[in-house]
Amino acid sequence: MKRGHIIGLGIIGVAIIIIITSIGDASTYESFSTAKSMAKNGNTAAIHVVGELKKDQTGQVVGIEVGEDKTSFTFVMVDNDGTEQEVYYNEPVPADFIRSEQVVVIGTYKTDKMFVADKILMKCPSKYQETDVKTTSS
Amino acid sequence: MMNTFVGSLGHFMVILAFVSALISALSYFYYTRASELEKPSWKNFSRITFYIHGLASVSIAFCLFEIIYNHRFEYFYAYSHSSTGLPVHYMISSFWEGQEGAFILWIFWNVVLGLVVIHTNKFWEGPVMVVFTLVQAFLVSMILGIVIGDLKIGSSPFMLLRDMSEAPIFQINPEFIPEDGTGLNPLLQNIWMVIHPPTLFLGYASTLVPFAFLMAGLALKKYAEWIRPALPWAIFSAMILGMGIIMGAYWAYVTLNFGGYWNWDPVENAVYVPWLIMVAAIHTMITFKKSSTALKTAIVLVISSFILVLYATFLVRSGVLGDSSVHSFTDLGLSGQLLIYMLFFLVIALVLSIKEWKNIPTSEKEASVYSREFWIFIGATTLGLMAFQVIIPTSIPVYNAIIESFGGLSNLAPPADQIGFYTKFQLWFAVALALLTGIGQFFWWNKMDKKDLKNALVTPYIISMVLAAIVITVGKVYDVSYIIIVLAGAFTIVANSTILIKLLRKKTFKLAGGSLAHIGLGMILIGVMFSSGYSDTISINMSGLTYKKDWEDELNKENVLLWINKPLQMKEYEVIYRGRYKKVAGVPGYVKADAMEETGAVNQAIALEPIESSGKQYHQKGDTLDLVLQENSYFKVEYYQEDELKFTLFPMSQPNPTMGLISSPDSKRYLSRDLYTHVSAINDYEEPEWKEDKFINAAPGEQFFINDFVTQFEGAEVINEVEGMTLEEGDIAVKAELTIMDYDVEKKLSPIFLIRGNQVGKIVDVDNDLGIKVEVDNIVPEENKFVFKVNTYQKDYVVMKAAVKPMINLLWLGTIIMLIGFTVAIFRRFDEFQKMKRKGLE
Numbered sequence: 001m002k003r004g005h006i007i008g009l010g011i012i013g014v015a016i017i018i019i020i021t022s023i024g025d026a027s028t029y030e031s032f033s034t035a036k037s038m039a040k041n042g043n044t045a046a047i048h049v050v051g052e053l054k055k056d057q058t059g060q061v062v063g064i065e066v067g068e069d070k071t072s073f074t075f076v077m078v079d080n081d082g083t084e085q086e087v088y089y090n091e092p093v094p095a096d097f098i099r100s101e102q103v104v105v106i107g108t109y110k111t112d113k114m115f116v117a118d119k120i121l122m123k124c125p126s127k128y129q130e131t132d133v134k135t136t137s138s
Numbered sequence: 139m140m141n142t143f144v145g146s147l148g149h150f151m152v153i154l155a156f157v158s159a160l161i162s163a164l165s166y167f168y169y170t171r172a173s174e175l176e177k178p179s180w181k182n183f184s185r186i187t188f189y190i191h192g193l194a195s196v197s198i199a200f201c202l203f204e205i206i207y208n209h210r211f212e213y214f215y216a217y218s219h220s221s222t223g224l225p226v227h228y229m230i231s232s233f234w235e236g237q238e239g240a241f242i243l244w245i246f247w248n249v250v251l252g253l254v255v256i257h258t259n260k261f262w263e264g265p266v267m268v269v270f271t272l273v274q275a276f277l278v279s280m281i282l283g284i285v286i287g288d289l290k291i292g293s294s295p296f297m298l299l300r301d302m303s304e305a306p307i308f309q310i311n312p313e314f315i316p317e318d319g320t321g322l323n324p325l326l327q328n329i330w331m332v333i334h335p336p337t338l339f340l341g342y343a344s345t346l347v348p349f350a351f352l353m354a355g356l357a358l359k360k361y362a363e364w365i366r367p368a369l370p371w372a373i374f375s376a377m378i379l380g381m382g383i384i385m386g387a388y389w390a391y392v393t394l395n396f397g398g399y400w401n402w403d404p405v406e407n408a409v410y411v412p413w414l415i416m417v418a419a420i421h422t423m424i425t426f427k428k429s430s431t432a433l434k435t436a437i438v439l440v441i442s443s444f445i446l447v448l449y450a451t452f453l454v455r456s457g458v459l460g461d462s463s464v465h466s467f468t469d470l471g472l473s474g475q476l477l478i479y480m481l482f483f484l485v486i487a488l489v490l491s492i493k494e495w496k497n498i499p500t501s502e503k504e505a506s507v508y509s510r511e512f513w514i515f516i517g518a519t520t521l522g523l524m525a526f527q528v529i530i531p532t533s534i535p536v537y538n539a540i541i542e543s544f545g546g547l548s549n550l551a552p553p554a555d556q557i558g559f560y561t562k563f564q565l566w567f568a569v570a571l572a573l574l575t576g577i578g579q580f581f582w583w584n585k586m587d588k589k590d591l592k593n594a595l596v597t598p599y600i601i602s603m604v605l606a607a608i609v610i611t612v613g614k615v616y617d618v619s620y621i622i623i624v625l626a627g628a629f630t631i632v633a634n635s636t637i638l639i640k641l642l643r644k645k646t647f648k649l650a651g652g653s654l655a656h657i658g659l660g661m662i663l664i665g666v667m668f669s670s671g672y673s674d675t676i677s678i679n680m681s682g683l684t685y686k687k688d689w690e691d692e693l694n695k696e697n698v699l700l701w702i703n704k705p706l707q708m709k710e711y712e713v714i715y716r717g718r719y720k721k722v723a724g725v726p727g728y729v730k731a732d733a734m735e736e737t738g739a740v741n742q743a744i745a746l747e748p749i750e751s752s753g754k755q756y757h758q759k760g761d762t763l764d765l766v767l768q769e770n771s772y773f774k775v776e777y778y779q780e781d782e783l784k785f786t787l788f789p790m791s792q793p794n795p796t797m798g799l800i801s802s803p804d805s806k807r808y809l810s811r812d813l814y815t816h817v818s819a820i821n822d823y824e825e826p827e828w829k830e831d832k833f834i835n836a837a838p839g840e841q842f843f844i845n846d847f848v849t850q851f852e853g854a855e856v857i858n859e860v861e862g863m864t865l866e867e868g869d870i871a872v873k874a875e876l877t878i879m880d881y882d883v884e885k886k887l888s889p890i891f892l893i894r895g896n897q898v899g900k901i902v903d904v905d906n907d908l909g910i911k912v913e914v915d916n917i918v919p920e921e922n923k924f925v926f927k928v929n930t931y932q933k934d935y936v937v938m939k940a941a942v943k944p945m946i947n948l949l950w951l952g953t954i955i956m957l958i959g960f961t962v963a964i965f966r967r968f969d970e971f972q973k974m975k976r977k978g979l980e
Binding site (some may be wrong): 007011014015018019023025026028029046048069070071072090093094106119 | 534
């Protein structure tokens, strides 16, 4: 066997390891109900849940409670299946949180009642759909 | 008055640029095939069409900037990316905030590079420019803005607002022009964002040059000759891309709130990967020049780097990343076009190389372990694997999109802990690279066998051990993996320095590029290890609250709440928040927000008291002040050690109406570490909601409490002048003097009570920091008592995060040295190319 072959095999080996770990370490998109059953089965890996903030009839976001020292907060999120869930985030309320159209929380269930987010990603209304041009002008 | 001329001119120039690029491509193609006799006229015609294309491209940029610079808000681009309050250098950022502007920038750089290629090459001009002009045609098509039926080609930056917006105002008045734009994303209002995008796009653009030379080489069956002219460009490309990446990292460090310079975000990865591949390509190209091996690898790598840049563009701008990236890029509906662009060149490159593959010379000789080719090849392989490891998970959203387009369902998400995931591979690859560069450089400059190698490596090995031991002891590095990083980094630095010194002794500085770049790598490695591995959040768990939820104490609270004037201990520092400040043009430092009142005009305020800075008075009371971006507030945070003020930081924050709270950190810079402070949440400074009235009776000299503040009623006096009004005969004005104590600060409040005839007037005094409003409600002369009406509001606060980042300067220094190394190498290789050209060989 030539040295070139050994190196070639080595490269292929490392590449396979990379692919396997990429799949192994990849997170998944779940709903709150699947996430809950995962946590019940002892799987504490962080997962992604996509949803929206809970809103009342007038479109106002409801259920945001900022902690006493303002460094953490909880909010109510509705996932794509319509399940409501209280989510805790150990950071101050992020910029443009209330305006977000869609929220992705990455985290896991700490108790039956509470989903703890390690990270929150927000999708905000695009500027390109802007319809309310300010009309205070000449 | 609406100005539609500039837009029409701009749009015309876009079409002209597109058409001229196509004609130029065709013309250059005929030029390469023409007989010697006809060549000069084809060449002239091709050049003229390219010059027209260049002129048109510059005009596009000029038109767009004219629109932004003159605040023509009738145009959508100016309206949505700029505003009247922006200084000129941020208008430049507005230019490339939108995707269309970014494409224009890219087009512009390709024109510049094309001109350089035309004037530095004889033989290669024709075929290389065919590739260039084709790329230009694709790029210009992205901003073409032509709609044929349902087919939309490109997104024009010259659209009028009324054609983009559905606002009802345009139905009433189509000539309506908004007074102001929605402004530039405040995160981009940073000097690094003025220069980072042009640098990065020059890097993007420059990957085209080696690719074009390669395509030319394959098409003309000059399988090896393309390397020499392409090599300086490949190094240039790696240098500029690297510089662009580092500027982006630095921008993230000084303006973004995630507290670091690198986040392994898909958008960052998308540029990191082509850079790695380009660096690998350079190494194999150099190997080939030296020893005629690795040509095929070089070809594959050069193609990959160019295609990966297009792939990066596709990832970032097609919207496929969706919610997996913190970078917000809007989908302009260009994804199909971007995909065609990428596939077009991928297919051409594949077809050409597969067709010529068996004709490409290879060396039959097996590389010896003691040859430099062997070690460089291993190094290039490592770089390739690093790139592979990043691109595979970064593309997860693409796999999902593919599966979904075939009707499947995939719930695969990117790794939850991106930083941990990528670091665990990249770190060890980087360690391997560092070791390889150390060994490789020795082989590079010397013919070696086993014994020579041992002798050559023994001294640098010992020195680097000693150096590493010192770093480990002084830096208190006790983690095994970190120790290995320090060892590897130190070895690279020492081994390459040995070579560098040797080269300098021979006065051949020209050849020092490689060793310099590798020394930079070693420093970057150690710098990253310290600044990330030993980053210490000093604001952690300092709130002193008992947690309501039982699991909450497992979580680290990384933010602290600072009430104004109230000291808080954070590790070895005592910090005190001192209030909100503004920046005023012409006044050094910052000016207290309470000392001014905004007028409603953009960036303008009236001074409520004399404006002073370090003892010098800059403005009188009542002067008009020019604010530097009125939205920006600076929060004064003092750091004490042993009751001595060590330094003061002013982290910035801006409550943005469209984006929420935008914050930029401020750092105390030491040579060996940075102390980084960042605002996470602020008080609401709009109309405060005063709590209900409270009445307090007090005699002069008496003490009482307002909202827990000890307040001393110093006394009252009859005054003859009241600001802002003229006293009439018989008027009585009484001013009460209150002193409010808040920790080490004493505040004076002086409400005024006025009597005119049988009417009373009350002038309130407000302190916004403490959230107190006091008014003299009545005076009871019989009891010698004053009745104060007091309203309170939440006193001022700030929630912030602070972290110490050790040795971050080593990282920046390392990148600078690496870039210098690249630059030296560019000169050397370009020089070689010029010499060969003069000999008539190119």
